[in-house]
Every structure is written in structure tokens, then in C-alpha cells.
Amino acid sequence: MYLSLLKEKLATLLQVSPDDFVYPLQPDLGDLSLPMFAAAKSSGVNPALLAKTQAESLQVVPELKNLVSRVEAVGPYLNFFLEPLSLVAGAINDVSREGNKFGWAETEKPERIMLEYSNANTHKEYHVGHLRNLFFGDAVTKILSANGYQAIPVSYINDFGIHVAKTLWHWQRTPAYVQQTGPQGRLLGECYSQAASLLGDNEAAKAEVSETMKAIESRQGETYQLWQETRSWSIAYFAEIYERLGIKFDHIFYESEVIEEGLRIVEEFLQRGIFVRSQGAVIADLEAYGLGVMPIIRSDGTALYPVADLALARQKFRQYNLQESIYIVDVRQGLHFRQLAQIFVLAGEKFQITHLGYDFVTLKNGMMSSRSGNVITYDQILEEAISRANKEVSARHEDWPVEKIESTSEALAIAALKFEMLKVSADKVITFDVDEALRFDGYTAAYLQYTGARLASIMRKSTIDSTGADLSNLNHPKEVSLALRLEQFPEIVIKSGQQRDPSIVARYLFELAQVCNDYYHEVNILKAESSLAAARLALLQSMRQVLSNGFSLLGFSYLEEM
RNA sequence: GCGCCCAUAGUUCAACGGAUAGAACACCAGCCUUCUAAGCUGGAUACGUAGGUUCGAUUCCUACUGGGCGUACCA
Numbered sequence: 001m002y003l004s005l006l007k008e009k010l011a012t013l014l015q016v017s018p019d020d021f022v023y024p025l026q027p028d029l030g031d032l033s034l035p036m037f038a039a040a041k042s043s044g045v046n047p048a049l050l051a052k053t054q055a056e057s058l059q060v061v062p063e064l065k066n067l068v069s070r071v072e073a074v075g076p077y078l079n080f081f082l083e084p085l086s087l088v089a090g091a092i093n094d095v096s097r098e099g100n101k102f103g104w105a106e107t108e109k110p111e112r113i114m115l116e117y118s119n120a121n122t123h124k125e126y127h128v129g130h131l132r133n134l135f136f137g138d139a140v141t142k143i144l145s146a147n148g149y150q151a152i153p154v155s156y157i158n159d160f161g162i163h164v165a166k167t168l169w170h171w172q173r174t175p176a177y178v179q180q181t182g183p184q185g186r187l188l189g190e191c192y193s194q195a196a197s198l199l200g201d202n203e204a205a206k207a208e209v210s211e212t213m214k215a216i217e218s219r220q221g222e223t224y225q226l227w228q229e230t231r232s233w234s235i236a237y238f239a240e241i242y243e244r245l246g247i248k249f250d251h252i253f254y255e256s257e258v259i260e261e262g263l264r265i266v267e268e269f270l271q272r273g274i275f276v277r278s279q280g281a282v283i284a285d286l287e288a289y290g291l292g293v294m295p296i297i298r299s300d301g302t303a304l305y306p307v308a309d310l311a312l313a314r315q316k317f318r319q320y321n322l323q324e325s326i327y328i329v330d331v332r333q334g335l336h337f338r339q340l341a342q343i344f345v346l347a348g349e350k351f352q353i354t355h356l357g358y359d360f361v362t363l364k365n366g367m368m369s370s371r372s373g374n375v376i377t378y379d380q381i382l383e384e385a386i387s388r389a390n391k392e393v394s395a396r397h398e399d400w401p402v403e404k405i406e407s408t409s410e411a412l413a414i415a416a417l418k419f420e421m422l423k424v425s426a427d428k429v430i431t432f433d434v435d436e437a438l439r440f441d442g443y444t445a446a447y448l449q450y451t452g453a454r455l456a457s458i459m460r461k462s463t464i465d466s467t468g469a470d471l472s473n474l475n476h477p478k479e480v481s482l483a484l485r486l487e488q489f490p491e492i493v494i495k496s497g498q499q500r501d502p503s504i505v506a507r508y509l510f511e512l513a514q515v516c517n518d519y520y521h522e523v524n525i526l527k528a529e530s531s532l533a534a535a536r537l538a539l540l541q542s543m544r545q546v547l548s549n550g551f552s553l554l555g556f557s558y559l560e561e562m
Numbered sequence: 563g564c565g566c567c568c569a570u571a572g573u574u575c576a577a578c579g580g581a582u583a584g585a586a587c588a589c590c591a592g593c594c595u596u597c598u599a600a601g602c603u604g605g606a607u608a609c610g611u612a613g614g615u616u617c618g619a620u621u622c623c624u625a626c627u628g629g630g631c632g633u634a635c636c637a
Contacts, residue, residue, distance in 0.1 A: 025581060035580060037617085047617085075581065121637075161637070281635050290565080295635040305637055332631055334566065359567075360631085392600070412600095424575060427567065429630070436574075440600050442586045443575080450600050458597045495578090507576070510585085517601065526597050562600075 002090025003487035006067055007032070010080070013061065014054070023488075027477075030072065030079030031087070031484050037076060047076035054078050084480040088539070089471040091483035095542040103493040103549050107148030114152045114316055115141050115356075117328035118247070122159040122234035123167035125189025126241060126378040128432050129330075129361040129368055132421045135555060136358050137328040138247050139422055139502035142553045147497035152250050152320060156312060157238070159231050160255040161305070163192060165213035168226055169205075170195035172212075185237025186379060188230055193370040200371075213302055231256075241378060245414060246555060253312055259303060261311035266296055269310075274346050284343050294339040309340055317351050324352040326500075331357035331427075356500055358426035364433055376432065385413035388438050393562065408562055412446060413438075415556035419445035422554055423506040443510055445556060448547065451513040453562045455544045458525055460560075462537055469534035478519050479539060485512055489546050493553070502554060509550040516543050 007018040016034065024033045036054070040047035051073035058064065058071045058078075070081040095102050117137025120130055137153065144151040171177045171191050180187065199205050215223035242248070266282060269275040275282050280299030284306075286292060296306050316325050327337060337355035344351045362368065368375045389409035397405065420437045424430060440446035474480075489508070496504035525536045548558040 019578085022578080022580090025584085029581075033581085037580070041617090077581065119637090158637070163637080279634075283634065292565095293634050298635045300635085302635090304635065330631095330637090331567070333637075335632060336637085357567090362630090396598080396600080428575075429568080431574090433574095436587085439587080442600095444586090444600085446600055447586095450598080454598060454601080461597060503576090507585090514585090520597070521602050524597070562598085 001487070001490060002087065002094055003484070004490070006082070006090075009063065009067065010034075013058075013063065014078075024077075024079060027481055029074060029077075030070075031082040031480075032080040034078040034080075035076060036078055040076070048073070051076055051078045082480075082484070084475055085472050087487070088474045088479055088483040091486045092471055092538050092542050095486060095545050096538070099545060100549060100552075102545060103490045104146045105148035105490075105494070110148055110150040111323040112150045112152065112321060113144060114154055114320055114322050114325045115144070115328060116154050116156050116326065118155045118238075118242075118249075119329065120155070120157055120238055121161065121163050122157060122231050122238075123164045123188045124192045124234075125186075125370065125375065126238070127368060128376045128378070128381055131378060131381070131417060132358065132361050132430060133328060133330070134242075134245070134247060135418045135421045136426065136502065138555050139418075139505075139553060140326075140328065140356065140500050142555065143493065143497050143500070143502060143505065146493050146553060149497075152322075153248065154251045154253060154316075155249045156253040156255070157235070158255045158305075158308075159234070160216070160259055160308075162209070162213055162302070164227065164231075165209050165216060166195040166199060167192040168216070168223060168230065169209045169212045170198060171230070172223070172226070183233045183236045184230075185233045185240075186377075188234055189377065193373060193375075196371045197373075210300060210302070217302065244382075245418075246557075253315070255308045258308050258311040258315060261315070262307035262309070263303065265310040265314070266307055269343075269347065272347070274343065284339065286339055286342055289342050291335065291339050291342055294336075294343070306336070306340060306343075310343070313340070313344065313351055313353060314349070317349075322352075324354060326354045326356050328356045328358070331359055333357070356426075359429045361421075361430045361432050364431060376434070381417065381434070381437075382413065384434060385417055385438050386410055389413045389416070389440075392440055408559065411557055411559055412440075412449060412562065415445035415449060415551075416440070418555050419448070419506060422502045423510075425501060425503045446562075448509055448513050448551070449556075449559045449562055451516050452544065452547050452551070452558050453560065454520065455516065455540050455547070456558075456560045458520065459537060459540055459544070462526055462533070464530060464534050464537060466534045466537035466541060469538045470531055471535050471538065473532045473535040474539060476523060478515070478522060479536075482515055482519055482539065482543065485515055486542055486546050489550070496553075505550055505553050509547065509554075512543070512546065512550070516547070519543075 004018065007021055011018040011020065014034065020034060022033050022035060024030050036047040036051045040050050043050065055071045055073040055078055066086055067083055068080050069083045072079045115137055118130065118134045120126060141151045141153045167188055177191055199209065212223060215221060216227045218224065266275060270282065275284050275296055281295055282297035284294040284296060286294060294306060295304055297303055313325065316322060334355060334357055337353065341353050363374060363376065366374060386409050389412040390405060393405050393409050416438060421430070423443060492504060492508040496502060523536065525533055525540065528536060551558050
């Protein structure tokens with residue numbers, strides 16, 4: 001890689017680390033910069049003076065001849081102006097050589113990391129909050145893969161919790177529901193909302209729900225059969241969502257499949273004194289670790305969430321030989337995972353479990369809540385997004401066949417939703433606003449897609465072959481800064497992997513797209529003299545490749561036209 | 563009460579302890595017989611308060627203010 005090799009060379013020469021280099025705020029300051037503060041401190045020399053003497057001594061170093069055209073001291077900074085032609089050629093050659101692996105790391109023995117996300121509940125609705133989790137998890141998985149990890153995406157679906165009993169309780173007492181046949185995943189969500197709202201503080205009804213839960217847990221009888229049937233509806237519904245959004249899991253775990261093993265572990269931990277009985281319930285007393293109390297089994301004997309988690313973690317580490325298991329779950333469950341981790345420590349299990357939290361999605365008029373009906377479901381938002389995209393696409397392409405308009409609208413809509421969820425860092429609450437989220441200008445997926453489509457369009461219209469083009473034609477300042485930016489992509493992939501933060505990739509892509517737009521706006525490609533046009537097309541091809549590689553990390557496709 | 567997170571422009575967000583704190587939206591003024599105007603160019607506005615550490619703090623520490631979340635039988 002041109003830039004990383006260059007940095008290594010400079011770092012060796014200057015006896016610093018390649019990571020010590022920064023990029024100057026303004027391009028006129030240089031392409032690469034080394035702050036002299038650290039060196040100044042250890043040598044006891046004034047940083048500005050140090051920069052000045054270093055700059056002077058570097059002028060005559062022969063190894064830098066074809067790499068650096070100028071070294072300049074600006075205050076305490078040592079600024080490097082890279083040799084433009086080598087940089088441009090280096091970038092284009094790197095990208096074209098590596099193609100869709102540009103930015104991807106290679107590892108001999110990849111670490112195995114499991115990522116658990118999209119932990120939906122059956123018998124409940126799927127809403128925009130779930131989408132943040134799903135898209136975030138998918139992007140982190142892809143980014144870790146690009147960083148050379150063996151990333152294993154899994155989902156854990158809770159098909160056996162009290163919410164299921166609530167839904168079925170209401171379902172059984174409502175004739176309109178009882179008559180239903182066939183897969184009705186969405187209807188179950190509706191039924192759950194009604195149930196939750198009906199239950200409220202009604203103690204008698206809650207007792208009935210408790211009975212329903214026990215009937216399900218008995219794994220026999222009419223209610224259990226209804227559970228089996230309705231469960232399959234929800235599962236089919238989730239599969240349909242994942243398919244449509246282009247999300248794949250290596251495996252899906254179900255609470256109902258691990259709960260028995262979990263209960264055995266509870267017995268084991270009770271005997272070992274890790275869990276104790278208290279007030280009729282089974283708990284883990286973690287007060288000594290500042291983690292309060294974790295309830296495990298309710299006083300009515302039914303299982304709580306951690307029971308399945310115990311079995312699930314064991315199963316994951318034993319079956320998949322993991323180095324790490326990441327749980328991508330709402331930050332509000334932070335305590336839960338710290339408690340869980342502490343329990344495994346007490347049990348002597350060496351499980352490296354990480355809670356990768358992200359903040360929740362709320363609405364302008366308050367927290368999403370099934371009970372109050374203040375919720376935007378997946379179906380609603382996707383339909384709205386597609387319809388808005390369709391309007392935009394139709395207005396611009398009256399000549400397109402309906403299928404093309406529809407497929408383009410769908411791709412735009414899905415990319416818009418993904419980008420909207422990924423562009424802000426995980427520690428920010430997203431106040432979801434439909435109009436804001438489905439905009440098609442500014443810092444949005446549509447802007448990125450538009451830039452890509454423009455690049456593709458120019459390339460389509462060209463009859464010139466850019467292979468073997470004379471890249472020394474590319475000496476426009478914008479071409480040089482574009483090349484530098486392209487070379488930074490692998491660093492961005494590494495950074496977002498280390499921080500497990502897709503928003504870093506999102507931001508980079510947006511900035512790259514801005515530079516691309518600026519470039520082809522200012523510079524004519526097709527009308528340039530043919531050898532120059534060929535060289536510019538080679539640069540366009542590189543931009544297109546990097547955009548496309550970045551899109552794939554965020555989980556959306558590259559549109560040729562829009 | 564205790565714990566975690568957040569606070570930057572009118573709004574939504576950026577900024578490994580370092581150079582003149584960047585974008586986007588909205589607003590105003592320009593640019594389509596010219597590779598897709600979903601675009602481009604120009605314009606005003608911001609680090610919650612008080613201390614501390616440091617050569618240097620939006621960034622680290624402490625307190626405070628404001629907001630959110632969690633804290634034994636929700637997930």
C-alpha cells in the first residue's frame with residue numbers, strides 16, 4: 001500500500017511510529033504532518049525549533065527523492081508535501097490491484113468473534129428500534145471481517161418469554177384471531193400491543209397470563225400447539241425481513257431450545273453457591289461486586305432472561321471455539337451483561353463476553369411503546385421510504401420500465417434507512433423523524449448513491465480504455481488530494497474496526513463523495529484530450545471501487561443509475 | 563440514594579490532548595443549449611457553568627447545572 005509504506009519509511013527515518021502522523025487541517029499545509037511535541041519533550045528542545053532543524057536535514061535525504069516533494073516546518077509541525085505523481089499512481093495502482101479487497105486486511109490465523117444481534121421477540125412487532133440494532137450489527141460484522149477477523153453473525157430469538165404468553169392469552173380469547181390461518185407474523189405484533197394495553201394493572205388478567213406461560217412451558221396441550229404454530233409465523237416473518245434487507249446470519253438461536261439447559265445450569269450454580277434462593281426467587285447476589293442482585297428465576301418458578309443466557313454462552317464458546325462473543329444490545333442492558341460476565345467469572349468460565357451497546361431509538365413524541373401505540377413498525381417505515389423514493393425516481397426517469405423504478409426505489413429506500421441508523425455514533429440517542437430520515441439530500445445514502453451513479457454514468461459514456469493510461473497526466477490539485485483520500489480508506493477500515501464503529505466509515509464515504517462531486521464538477525473527463533481522459537477515467541474507476549467497497553461495509557449496494 | 567451515558571451553530575451531528583473547532587439541514591444569493599441540479603459555488607451563527615492537570619483542554623480529572631437511562635422477579 002503506497003501510503004502505509006511511505007509512512008513506514010518516514011517513520012523509520014525519523015524514529016517515530018507510523019501512527020504518529022496526522023493529516024493537516026488545510027491542504028495547503030501539506031499532505032502529511034508530524035507534530036513534534038513528543039520528540040521535543042524527550043529531547044528537551046523547543047518543538048518549533050526541532051521541526052525547523054528536522055525539515056532542513058530532511059531536504060537532503062536521498063530515499064525521499066521520489067516520495068516527498070517538500071518538507072516544511074510550520075510552527076511545531078513538520079509538514080510533508082508528497083510527490084504528486086507517485087501518490088496518484090500509487091493510489092490508482094493499489095486500488096486497481098486490490099479491487100474489492102482494497103481496504104481489507106489479511107490474517108493468517110483469524111480470531112473467531114461471534115456477534116449476536118437482532119434479538120427480536122416472536123409474537124411482537126418489529127420496529128425502527130430493531131432496525132438500528134440489525135443494521136449496526138450487520139455493519140460491525142462486515143467491518144470486523146474486513147479487518148481480518150472470522151466474524152460469525154448470529155441472532156438469538158426470544159420465543160419463550162412472558163411476552164409470548166401475553167400475546168397468546170389475548171389471541172385465545174379473541175374470536176377474530178382464533179379463526180386466523182396461515183403465516184400472520186404481523187398480526188401477532190398487533191395482538192401483542194392490544195394485550196399489553198389490556199393488561200395494564202389488571203392483576204386478575206396477569207394471573208391468567210401466568211397460567212398461559214405455564215401451559216406453554218409444559219410443552220403439551222392446546223396452548224402449546226398454538227405456540228408452535230404462531231412461533232413459526234413470527235420466524236417466517238423475520239426471515240422475510242432479513243432476506244429483504246440483505247442480512248444473513250450463520251445461525252439463529254432460540255430461547256426455547258436453550259432454556260432446558262439453562263435450567264440445569266441454574267441447578268448447578270445453586271449447588272455451587274453461585275446462585276441463592278431469596279424471597280421465593282433464585283438470584284445471583286452480586287452486591288459484593290457493586291452489581292446489585294440479578295434475579296434468575298421468578299418466585300412463581302418461571303424463568304427469567306438470564307437462564308437462557310447462561311446456556312447460550314456455554315453453547316457458543318463450546319461449539320464455535322470463540323475468542324470473543326459480542327452482544328450487540330441496547331445500552332440500557334449494560335448492567336445485565338456486567339452481571340452475566342461476573343457470574344461467569346464466579347463460575348470459573350473463561351468467556352470473553354463483550355456488550356457492544358448502542359443507544360436507543362426514540363420518537364419526537366416520546367419513547368416508543370407498544371402499549372400506547374407510539375411506535376413506527378418496520379413495515380410502515382419501509383413502505384413509506386419506498387414510496388418516497390419511488391416518487392423521486394419516477395419524476396426523473398419517465399422512460400424507465402416499472403420494474404426498474406421499483407427495484408431502484410427499494411434499493412434507495414433500504415440504503416437510506418441503513419445509513420440513517422449508521423451515520424451517528426452508537427452513544428447517541430436517535431430521535432427518529434420520518435421526514436429527516438427519508439431525505440434525499442445532504443448527509444444521506446442518496447447523496448452517496450448519486451455520486452456513485454454519476455461516476456458510473458460517465459464511465460458508461462466513455463469509449464476510451466483506461467487500462468495502461470499514462471497516470472502522469474494527473475497533476476490537478478484535486479486529483480492529488482483525491483488520491484490521498486483514497487489511500488486513507490484502509491486506515492478508516494482499521495479505525496472503525498478497532499472502535500467497532502460504522503459511523504467512521506459512513507463519514508469517510510460522505511467526505512469522499514463530496515470530493516468526487518467537486519472533482520467531476522470542476523474537471524471535464526469525457527471532453528478531455530484522450531490520454532488525459534484515459535488517466536482521469538482510471539482515477540474515476542478507483543473512486544468507484546472505494547465507494548463500492550465502503551458501501552458493502554455498511555450493507556448497501558452500488559447503484560449504476562438512479 | 564447509587565451507577566452509566568449525553569451536553570458543540572437555530573436544528574441534527576463531527577473533531578488520536580495540538581495548527582484558523584468541521585459538515586449537513588434550514589435561511590439568503592448565484593450556477594442547467596456543458597459527463598444525471600438527488601448536484602455545485604458563495605454567505606451568518608457554536609465548545610452548558612466553575613475549578614484542576616498540562617507547554618497546550620471541546621477532548622483528561624473534580625464539582626455543579628440540565629437531559630436521558632439503569633438500579634430483585636420486564637427484556
